[in-house]
Amino acid sequence: MCDQRARMLQDQFSVCVNHVHALAVLVSTFHHYKNPSVIVQDTFAEYTARTAFERPLLSGVAYAPRVLNSEREDFERQHGGTIRTMANKEPSPHRDEYAPVIFSQETVSYLNLLDMMSGEEDRENILRARSTGKAVLTSPFKLLGSHHLGVVLTIPVYKSKLPPNASVRDRIEATAGYLGGAFDVESLVENLLGQLAGNQEIIVKVYDVTNTSDHLIMYGRQTQEGDVTREHVSRLDFGDPYRKHHMTCRYLHKAPISRTAITTAVLGYVIVILAGYMFYTGAIHIVQVEDDFDTMQQLKVRAEAADVAKSRFLATVSHEIRTPMNGILGIILDLRMLALLLDTDLSSTQRDYAQTAEACGRALITLINEVLDRAKIEAGKLELEAVPFDLRSILDDVLSLFSEKSRNKGIELAVLVSDKVPQIVMGDPGRFRQVITNLVGNSVKFTEQGHIFVQVHLAEHSKAVQDAKFESCMNGRSNGPQSKTLSGREAADDRNNWDRFKHLIADEESPFQVLTSDGNSQTVNLMVSVEDTGIGIPLHAQELVFMPFMQADSSTSRHYGGTGIGLSISKCLVELMGGQISFVSRPQIGSTFSFTAKFTRCEKNTVADLKRSLYDDLPTSFKGLKATIVDTKPVRAAVTRYHLKRLGVLVEVVNSIKTAVTGSGSCSCSGQPDMILVEKDVWLSGDDLSNIQVFGRALKSPKLILLATNVTSGELDKAKAAGFSDTLIMKPLRASMVAACLQQVLGTGKAEQGKVMANGSVYLRGLLREKKILVVDDNRVNRRVAAGALKKFGAEVECADSGKAALDLLKIPHEFDACFMDIQMPEMDGFEATRRIRMMESQVNEQQTSGSMDGCCDKQAQARKWHLPILAMTADVIQATFQECQKSGMDGYVSKPFQEENLYQEVAKFFESKPATDS
């Protein structure tokens, strides 16, 4: 860096010196050798001005001839001025010789006639120059005029050409004058270095080091600044061997190396600090984790305690709410009854209040039960049974539960199970029933008019038909949309209309062959759909449907009641059954919920046995009878046909009464129908009325049966007048109910009532009739009440007042079909008693197995494993109690005091699923 600068300066310097040499030659040639001289001040000034670019470092040049004291007067006269000193520009005192400037560059024109030998440095320079004959330099000094530091260059001009080896004396003799130039080092070097990059960072100094002990500065400030340690020194050769110069360069700032060192140090420090901090936080973290762990454990303990507390709370609350709620409900009912009996009609507002209060009360009790149910599922304790059951009869039961409500609303409620679905399947009937009940319950709740239609098909078959939908559309009958659903109202899932439906119910000659329906597969995949024409689910709420406690919006729960927990429970149950639940819903049109469920096929030989025991209630006396259904709606007719077919009745469907009359008259091969079933709306559509009467008179033998969802007493009278004196079947249709009606009409069985409306309690009576039941309770009053209730439903009841007494009575073999067990009893509580009963049973069962291996036991005993259904009777129905019940081997529980629905559900669970017990 420094060397480069030095070389540059040196080059420029020598260029300048050379040019000044040239000037010296010029002056000697044209001023001294020519006589008269051809150079005047103007010529010189112009020439030097025009050649100034050749001498970049020189601020100006001037020529001064050697004038001896003797020549001074001539000289002054000739030039018209006196010789003056440089110091004060006064006329010069007498000297031996002078060197007055006669030619000067314009920049230094102030030198004119100044005696160069009057300045100390210039004088020395002049003397040295003329004795050596070379260019010489002064030591740096303040230049005249600019006050900048500078050096003066002096070159002698001789009168004659001197030989190279001329002596000093010869040289002095021959001297004609001196050409001088001023190097204004300070400003000129500045310019020069300014052209170089990076000059700000580098301090350049130029020293005259002729006197080694005292360096004179030529350029640069004297102050010590910058990095002394990194100073570079370069020698300068300006062509004067007497003078020695050098240049020093140093960086203004600290060296980059040291900067790097500092950076490194700082980084190192930072890293150390960071590392330290990391260790510190690590240590802190460990401590914190330990603390957190402790806290967590405490929280866990508290949470567990809270869980227990919650269970207790639920127990208390369920009881505490239930009791007063029942009281309130009772009061409301009494109030309405009272008003009725006293003939003082309640005002509509009052009645509304009463109804609202009743609905709220019922909703509250439902909520408590549902919350408890959900808790059971969440605990993962729920295991599905695998027992044979008849799903058609279960669906009939569910329908009967809702028959009252649907009838009041005038909704058509119907169920249809495909012929391809096996009669008996293995699965959990209780849970299947629960899901169906929930879905139908929802539909009933949200539907004000139209229909609710439950269908069960094989999933494979349903899918096959769906795949063939295109074809079915092409072949579809040209029925108007009116007749394509059950009630004629549009449904949300329009795939469920008649076009598709007729294929699903088509007989064996159906073009849709399904591999799994041939009975080879052990799995039965069922597809169940519940279609309604209710209010539908708002689009925004559709994704929340299966979340617990979610309803479409708060107004829904206000208006319709319910907790929104039912569907989430259903979803859990369906998934447990290996299926999926989904829905299609269109607001204001309706919703269709469908789910799949896996069941297993029953062994053929067991089916036969079961069929007998499970199916006793459907009489076979109608087999081979013929019926004509008069219905304009094909789906509805299919439902009626389904129920009749279950009874073995041969069915023909016709569009109008007229066709029924003529058809039965003309087609002799099929014979006369034994009964004609007419839908109410077909009958009411005026033009058929006359036909009825004609028909009624003409053909006496077929029985006329009217099918209706609801009838007014006026309509009933009219129907009787019209010929429907035989009977009226109220929907929803159920095989057993239809059977009862037919028995009455056809006189094949004991007639009970004109209208058959079975409900839960009737069904319960069917379940409990002639069952032998043991009631265990230490409380006399409770015992008596429980026994009374069970007797009421037709059971044979025996009582035991303690666990011990119960054990005595239940010594195997015994005759009991079930046991209702109080939990809290002195000495031996219900749990303990149950455990002992189960122990006895397993002992006997083991003996039997080992006995049968010995071959000494008869088949009857081998087939029968002892397991007495034991139900806990408790006032606090909570999850914890339920688990305790299960643990000790109980089959379920009923709340005390007995509630019909609860009792029905629990009893139905094992009396249906364990048909062997009543054999």
Added chain:
Amino acid sequence: MAAVAQLQRQFIEYTTSLHNEGYLDDQFTQLQKLQDESNPDFVVEVVSLYFEDSEKLLNNLATALQQKSVDYKQVDSHVHQFKGSSSSIGAQRVATVCVHFRNFCEEKNLEGCVRCLQQLKQEYILVRSKLETLFRLEQQIVQAGGQIPMME
């Protein structure tokens, strides 16, 4: 016949008031429903059992609470019995007092227990007299040749 109708109306009013004042709850109605031709005296039978047991239990409780060192477990089991039979016949207010009584038992609060016993006695006597009146009404209706009206 008018007399029967009047009696029937009285009966209904009275039953309703018993419900309204909380002496009886739905369970009593259920009990009445269980009574039919095959079991004509069911309610009276059960309620008489209840009266017998209750008086025994009240005596037992009084004795138990007079002991120097009270056996709260014993007391609690008596109250549990009382509560069970009371809810079985629908004597709601008696059952409610039993719930409080059991809380005091758990706390081993003698003063509370004694106070509850007094309350229990009062409530029991009240419900007994109410039920006796009701049965008298029933008898009168039956004697007059009427049917006992069913409460829903």
